Every structure is written in C-alpha cells, then in structure tokens.
Amino acid sequence: MVKPIKITETILRDAHQSLIATRMTTEQMLPIINKMDQVGYHSVECWGGATFDASLRFLKEDPWDRLRKFRDGFKNTKLQMLFRGQNILGYRPYADDVVEYFVQKSIANGIDIIRIFDCMNDLRNLQTAVNAANKEKGHAQVAMSYTLGDAYTLDYWKDLAKGIEDMGANSICIKDMAGLLLPYKAEELVKELKATVDIPIQLHTHYTSGVASMTYMKAVEAGVDVIDTAMSPFSMGTSQPATEVMVETFKNTPYDTGLDQKLLAEIADYFRPIRDEALDSGLLNPKNLGVNIKTLLYQVPGGMLSNLTSQLESQHASDKYYEVLEEVPKVRKDLGECPLVTPSSQIVGTQAVFNVVTGERYKMVTKETKEILEGKYGATAKPFNPEVQKKCIGDKQPITCRYADMIEDELPEFEKEVAAYKEQDEDVLSYALFPQVATEYFKYRDAQEKKVDVTEGNEEAYPV
Structure with missing residues (x-):
C-alpha cells in the first residue's frame, strides 16, 4: 500500500554537524523551535552524534540543558538522537551500566527516538542500548551502517535486518553516512528489506556524491517509510537533501508529505543568515557544499x-x-x-x-x-x-566475545571522580564520556555562576 512519506528534519543535528562542525549554538536554535514544531515532521533530530562533545568543548554549553530546552519548545514533535551503541557518544566501548544510565537519562530529559548504530554492524554492541530504550518506553531505532565491499551482499543486509528486528528494535535505519547508496541499489535494497521485516524502514544519506535526492526518490517508490532531510540553507554537499525540495517533489502524488511550503520558507529564512555568517567567517567551507565524486571511488x-x-x-x-x-x-x-x-x-x-x-x-x-x-x-x-x-x-x-562483557561497572568510579563538580545527575555522564573536556566545562560553569552570585542585588559590583 502506497503511503505519504514521512520526514525527519536534521538541521538541529546532522546538517550543521556535516557543514559547520556542529557549531550552531542553542541560542541560535531556540527562536525558531515554535515554527518547526508546527510543521508536522515525523521527528526532529536534534541531539547526540557530535553535538554533545561540541557543546562542552567549543560552545561552553551543557548538552543536557540544550535537550531540556528543546523538550520545552517542541510540544507536538518527537525528538530524535544519534547514539553510537556501546560507544554511546564517545570513542571507546563503555560498560553496560554507563550505556543503560545514559539511555535512561536521555529519555528522561526529552528524547523520544534513539537511533543506535555500531561502526562494525556488530549486533552484540547494540543490544544493551536497545534493551535500555525499550525498558524506558523509548523508540529504539537500529541503524545499519551502509557500505560497499565483497562482504556486503543483499543477503548480508537482509540477515542484519532480521537480526535487528529479532533483538527488539522498533524500526530500522539504512545509515548511508558517505552517500554511497545509488538510486537503483536503494530501490532494490528497500524492496528486499520490506519483504524481510515488518518494522518500519528509514533512510538516511548525505549529498556528498551528488546522488542523494535521486536515491530518496527510488527508495520512496520502493516503500521506505521515512527519509532524513535538512532545511535548504544547511542542505546539500556533505549534508542531506533539502527538505523543501523533497516536499515539493512528492506533492500531489500518493507520497505527498502534506507539509506546508510557506511555513518551511519562513524556517529557511530564519536559518539563511546563520548560514551566510558561517560562510563569511570561514566556518562553512564552500568545498563542503559541492559534489565530491571521489566519495564513490574511495568510499x-x-x-x-x-x-x-x-x-x-x-x-x-x-x-x-x-x-x-x-x-x-x-x-x-x-x-x-x-x-x-x-x-x-x-x-x-x-x-x-x-x-x-x-x-x-x-x-x-x-x-x-x-x-x-x-x-x-x-x-x-x-x-x-x-x-x-x-x-x-x-x-x-x-x-x-563482546568486549563490553570484559568491562566492570564504571559508574561508581565516575561518580567519585566527578563529586567535586556535580550539580545534576547528568554531570556524571558528561564526565564519563569526556573527562577532560567536561571538567574544563564544569570549571567554566562554576566561574560563571560565581559572577552571577557577585552581581546579584548589586549590578555595578562586578561588570560582566
């Protein structure tokens, strides 16, 4: 049965991660949230990936505070994050107790959908996070990291998808991080996966190699349920296809998204000056906006x-x-x-x-x-x-074996180490993932709070 295609908007996470090294601030995002909430997106991807590290390291922001502000603003829209399986949002495997606690706190602070992937597609590294998301009544989406090579046959992807469904995931994402999935290959893959599993299939790709919009079109015709897009000012190049373009493409067809182009235009108008500023400052390299066919040659x-x-x-x-x-x-x-x-x-x-x-x-x-x-x-x-x-x-x-089986519980030790700086439960998780970066942030936060304390009731005492 042909159904309208659903859209996940990436501008608050992957789009600016891909184009401006995740440097968009919470302050830049918050004024447009009310309008974005009226669109009717399937979800807005706004957290996880590199946003956590970048918030602490470069923006001197608390990522948990950002998430809570998003949750307050998005009254009608599901919030989505990207999660690196046993690596969480860091770069090494963590003990199960840290993974479980991170999932619990992510959902408690406002995340609805957790997209979980593993860089090896090893399902053993995904199971703990899936179980934790299910326990917290979140939506566990498992992503297959799409790539090319002798091992990656249609049977490989079908077996992986079946394994994902069997492990208790609520949906599957084909995560094409390098833009390697070609249009007719996407059609073939989606058809085979739809015949293999009963849970929804989402497709995520990047425009890097220049084929992404065509890939989406063939995937939608083949029955994919959701596609990831980015508002036009932060689309194309190493980001995703433009939201407005895909909405217009499927207008007046059985796949019509039903999204309002006037509302989308207002949202694009808001982000355009932020993009222009990034270009002027050199934060956005024009090279990242072009097509790089070497992606297909070297993957x-x-x-x-x-x-x-x-x-x-x-x-x-x-x-x-x-x-x-x-x-x-x-x-x-x-x-x-x-x-x-x-x-x-x-x-x-x-x-x-x-x-x-x-x-x-x-x-x-x-x-x-x-x-x-x-x-x-x-x-x-x-x-x-x-x-x-x-x-x-x-x-x-x-x-x-699964390497995490060899790692003892780590939370008690992290709790001890962060005790001097801890202001909220979530601080232990920020510290667990990025000990040095988080400690620097905690010191900065402490200094900022002391400034506020000094100025309270006497604005001239300490000019900030």
Missing part, C-alpha cells in the same frame, strides 16, 4: 576527507593527499572491510596517513588500530589480514 565520508586534509597539513605532507586516499581502502580491507563511520573512519584514516607519511605500511600503528585488530571494537564482516594483524599485535590472542 570516504565527507567529514573524513576534511580530517585527512588537516592531518596531512599538520604533518607538512599535503602533497600526499591522493596517496592517502588510495591507501584508505587498503587499510579498510586489512581491518576486516569495516564500514567507515565514527569511530572506525577516524581510525582507518589516521592509519592510512601514518602508512603513507612514514613510507612503510604499519611501521607506526595507532592504539586504536591495534584495538580493532584485537577485537575490542567487535566482529568484522570479513577476517583481518593475518599478516597485518601479526605485525601490529604480535602473538596477542584476539577477543572473540
């Missing part, structure tokens, strides 16, 4: 390309850019042909830089590369290159 996500560029600049080796691009797929193959998504994309990219800059492959090996080869990040779709594994970890016996 490197947009954010990873900019990381590689800056790493090479810091090593005074910018001339090695194309060598590194060619090395990335080789390293990926050595590491079990893993999908390239946080944190595996950073790990593979950094190792490729080292391999090229040192002039010898795996002469210099990062701690994280060793940990992948030790099995700490989970099972890969294909076996590791045995020679590379031997060179990097020697005779160390790789882990075959």
